[in-house]
Amino acid sequence: MKKILYTILSLFLVFTFLFAPYSFAVSSFIWSEDTFTTSATPDSTNLNLESESCILIEQTSGKILYEKNSHEQLRPASVTKVMTILLIMEALDSGKISLTDKVPCSENASKMGGSQIWLDVREELTVDEMLKAICVVSANDCTVAMAEFLAGSTEAFVDKMNARAKELGMNDTCFKNCHGLDEDGHLTSSYDISLMSRELLQNHPSITKYTTIWMDSLRDGKSTLTNTNKLIRNYKGATGLKTGSTGLALYNLSASATRDNLSLIAVIMKAPSTKIRFEEAQKLLDYGFNNYSYVQFAKKDSILKSINVSKGVLSSIDVVYENDSGCLLEKGKDKNIEQVLSIPECVSAPITKGQKLGDITYFLDGEAIASTNLIADKDVKKVNLSNMFEFLFFSWFRLLRE
Secondary structure, X not given: OHHHHHHHHHHHHHHHHHHOOOOOOEEEEEEEOOOOOOOOOOOOOOOOOOOOEEEEEEOOOOOEEEEEOOXXXXXXXXXXXXXXXXXXXXXXXXXXXXXXXXXXXXHHHHOOOOOOOOOOOOXXXXXXXXXXXXXXXXXXXXXXXXXXXXXXXXXXXXXXXHHHHHHOXXXXXXXOOOOOOOOOOOEEOHHHHHHHHHHHHHHOHHHHHHHOOOEEEEOOOOEEEEOOOOHHHHOOOEEEEEEEEEOOOEEEEEEEEEEOOEEEEEEEEEEOOHHHHHHHHHHHHHHHHHHEEXXXXXXXXXXXXXXXXXXXXXXXEEEXXXXXXXXXXXXXXXXXXXXXXXXXXEEEOOEOOOOEEEEEEEEEOOEEEEEEEEEEOOOEOEOOHHHHHHHHHHHHHHHHHO
């Protein structure tokens, strides 16, 4: 009797899926936390920075939070190496090279002046060791060795640097070398440095494995490395990035830090002293962290809710966020966010994993500030005679095993 009742019930459910009408009404709602008065735009007039040029941006969005003479063309010194490191990381992440590849030192590389680890001609270090030396002590000899390894010559590598700069919109930039030693016409701006720094950190986050090293060594401990970026040791959340100084460039720095999901990049150019470049980079970062927050609204692939499925082998399906969604906000305004959800009450099979089912948009003071699509987390087949009997067969099989 139990088997007969189960069969009748199964047939009834399949008939319902196949022939019952369904609704596709779109439901929308608006959610808002209790609102309160927010502060005015953060005041940056009292920063009183001595450096010739500087900029502060939020890493995820690239939004400028503060700038001073940000497009003035100046000598970058070793901050040039941010582009060199970017090209190395792109070669690594594309599989063109690996961290264990051996990189030889040419006579040209061994003769480099400035910061170096005193490579000998024909000495070989791995890409991993070269990156460490470039990021931590700004080694010019390792920089030239890597340029030759990747492009065959430093001239060809500089061509690649300028081509990549153009792709990134670095319109104030002209690279003449890969290391940053003073050379006529070798110029960039704090704005352009922020662009290449953001590209490096945003798309190659593993670089912070090297840029956050305070002290390390090479050659079985015989060569000690101490980071030229003092913020790595002294500033909470520091993630990098690169110092630079010459007699003509004075003191430069691209400084990055992350706290509570907020990542900032501060660029200082032509500071009058090394002490001031670190102090003013810290001022900019403090200004950003004190006045802004990054609010994450949605996390990719996390479940928002379940909705009904009509004419499918499943009666419901989970709806997930297609991408991460968030926004940079002045502190306090994160409590005054409205969200509008547009999604059907019921969808009809068949459904494909990743299929758009709706979307969600976030508003601040009536202005859309972020949005993401809502997608299906799995495939759902449409009920037909073939899978109906498959469904009944496995239902009977499970019943017989009880």
